[in-house]
Amino acid sequence: MYRTTSCHALRASHIGQTVTLAGWVNTVRDQGGVIFVDLRDREGVTQIVFRSEDEQGSLAGCHKLRAEDVIQVTGAVTARLKGTENTKLATGEIEIVASELRVLNKAEVPPFPLDDPKVNEDLRMEYRYLDLRTAHMQRNLKLRHRVVKATRDFLDEAGFFEIETPVLSNPTPEGARDFLVPSRLNPGTFYALPQAPQQYKQLLQVAGLEKYFQIARCFRDEDLRADRQPEFTQIDIEASFVGEEDIETLVEGLLVRIFKEARGIEIPTPFPRMPYSEAMSRYGSDKPDTRFGLELVELTDIFTASTFKVFASLATSGGTIKAINAKGAASLLSKEQLKKWEEWVKTEFGAKGLAYIKWSTGGEWDSPIVKFFSETERAALAERTGFAEGDILFFGADAKLEPVCEVLGRVRLRCADLLGLIKANADQLNFLWVVDFPLLAFSPEDNHWVAVHHPFTRPKADDVPLLEAGDYGKVRAVAYDVVLNGVELGGGSIRIHERELQAKMFEVLGVNAEAQQIKFGHLLKAFSFGAPPHGGLAIGLDRLVMLIAGAESIREVIAFPKNNRGADLMTHSPVEVDFKQLREVYIQSTAKKG
Numbered sequence: 001m002y003r004t005t006s007c008h009a010l011r012a013s014h015i016g017q018t019v020t021l022a023g024w025v026n027t028v029r030d031q032g033g034v035i036f037v038d039l040r041d042r043e044g045v046t047q048i049v050f051r052s053e054d055e056q057g058s059l060a061g062c063h064k065l066r067a068e069d070v071i072q073v074t075g076a077v078t079a080r081l082k083g084t085e086n087t088k089l090a091t092g093e094i095e096i097v098a099s100e101l102r103v104l105n106k107a108e109v110p111p112f113p114l115d116d117p118k119v120n121e122d123l124r125m126e127y128r129y130l131d132l133r134t135a136h137m138q139r140n141l142k143l144r145h146r147v148v149k150a151t152r153d154f155l156d157e158a159g160f161f162e163i164e165t166p167v168l169s170n171p172t173p174e175g176a177r178d179f180l181v182p183s184r185l186n187p188g189t190f191y192a193l194p195q196a197p198q199q200y201k202q203l204l205q206v207a208g209l210e211k212y213f214q215i216a217r218c219f220r221d222e223d224l225r226a227d228r229q230p231e232f233t234q235i236d237i238e239a240s241f242v243g244e245e246d247i248e249t250l251v252e253g254l255l256v257r258i259f260k261e262a263r264g265i266e267i268p269t270p271f272p273r274m275p276y277s278e279a280m281s282r283y284g285s286d287k288p289d290t291r292f293g294l295e296l297v298e299l300t301d302i303f304t305a306s307t308f309k310v311f312a313s314l315a316t317s318g319g320t321i322k323a324i325n326a327k328g329a330a331s332l333l334s335k336e337q338l339k340k341w342e343e344w345v346k347t348e349f350g351a352k353g354l355a356y357i358k359w360s361t362g363g364e365w366d367s368p369i370v371k372f373f374s375e376t377e378r379a380a381l382a383e384r385t386g387f388a389e390g391d392i393l394f395f396g397a398d399a400k401l402e403p404v405c406e407v408l409g410r411v412r413l414r415c416a417d418l419l420g421l422i423k424a425n426a427d428q429l430n431f432l433w434v435v436d437f438p439l440l441a442f443s444p445e446d447n448h449w450v451a452v453h454h455p456f457t458r459p460k461a462d463d464v465p466l467l468e469a470g471d472y473g474k475v476r477a478v479a480y481d482v483v484l485n486g487v488e489l490g491g492g493s494i495r496i497h498e499r500e501l502q503a504k505m506f507e508v509l510g511v512n513a514e515a516q517q518i519k520f521g522h523l524l525k526a527f528s529f530g531a532p533p534h535g536g537l538a539i540g541l542d543r544l545v546m547l548i549a550g551a552e553s554i555r556e557v558i559a560f561p562k563n564n565r566g567a568d569l570m571t572h573s574p575v576e577v578d579f580k581q582l583r584e585v586y587i588q589s590t591a592k593k594g
Ligand code: ASP
Pocket: 174, 195, 196, 197, 198, 237, 491, 492, 493, 536, 537, 538
């Protein structure tokens, strides 16, 4: 037995006991020949005292101890001297007076001080096993375990079976590029790593399993950002004989359980529901952060007879004019900064510009466009937006509604940040369901309609006639996203379970009958053998844990993540493979050596 207890367990009540601890040397201090070691294990830290007179005997080696050496110590739990207690440490009242030391393994000097938050991330990733020794990474991984455990417990109690689905599978249309794996046994053919277990979980419903979940690894070959990884984990759920409300209630229960067990907080349910169209028009986002107002205000009707031609012609031809009032922003943004904001909306979102009116305290309305507005228009504008001294109004105007909402939605978030509204509401947890998403969107690049979620999503019963009539843009889906503080935690839908409707949907998406057979023949066939009505959802586990941990990036809650070039700096993956290995799988590289 290496130890009798952990480095977190001992208190004043244990004084007098003899214990054995094992762990890593966190720090060493030599005070006039007496060595103080903070010994660390996963649970915590305990102070050990080595009195040097024993150095030749059972304490041999105590003078040579260095940070990260692995040791085993036996000694007596003793009260610390009055005045030397450490109230910040759970074990701060006691110390172990060592009677025996065993050095289990020596350590080289670590390449960086483990608890220094300023260490370059690449170095931390190269030595990830050392980085993971730090208190905050251990805390994050413990939290992740708690979340997964709460998920398993909750779903098990709700009658769900955890079922694994293949990782070597066929391409699934979730909207990203696939990772391909060549099949040696079937020359010239490839598996795709699943972007999500979508079709398998639906097939498990056809198979009569009724309630499925999986902590599923998913793979998407996308450009990476702070909250994206090429492989990530979803809490994947599917159930039969359920409607939208059933899935939403189930997921609320799951999140209540997770937040209770991982953070000890009680979150109120039910979460508010907001149709997609309302989320877009009020917040300019399909994942609105509702912790603060700064809502988009509709102004189109004010400008129908304006002498400002740009606005008047939009207002009379079905276009949209909206604004947000950044209360109190006038003193925070100079004209140069406003220019930079304009550049930003142009380059990032392809907007034509960012019209504004700035009303500095004691000043006039300052704006490139205001000279064109009549008195009535000015009065109506100020009234509707609550525009007052010290504010800036930002305008969005376009022939189409979506770009106006999207650009103002981004401006809204930037204003919230500038005005300190995000910081001021950091402790709030605003959960929300966004519902009634559009089923289809027209893709100008592909020149055909694409699924907003995926092709298996069910149209709303009321909107099926619109689908049949070819009025695709108006069809709403039985789809729902769960949002927390402006972050999409997860999303799902009630599915199509009828063969004909699924085939119709593929057809709308430009997949002809022949291609349907090749790509989705198995699913269409399965639907002809008595597929129950079913639906589900997936929650992004990494992102959820990131939010619960208060981390900035999902890399902080994944044990061995990739960097933003998709590389693992510790193992150097991905690596080149030799010609022979490629030949075995019938592959020849066309990559240029560089
Ligand atoms: N498969 C979907 C996704 O990965 C989730 C779902 O519809 O259940 O986003």
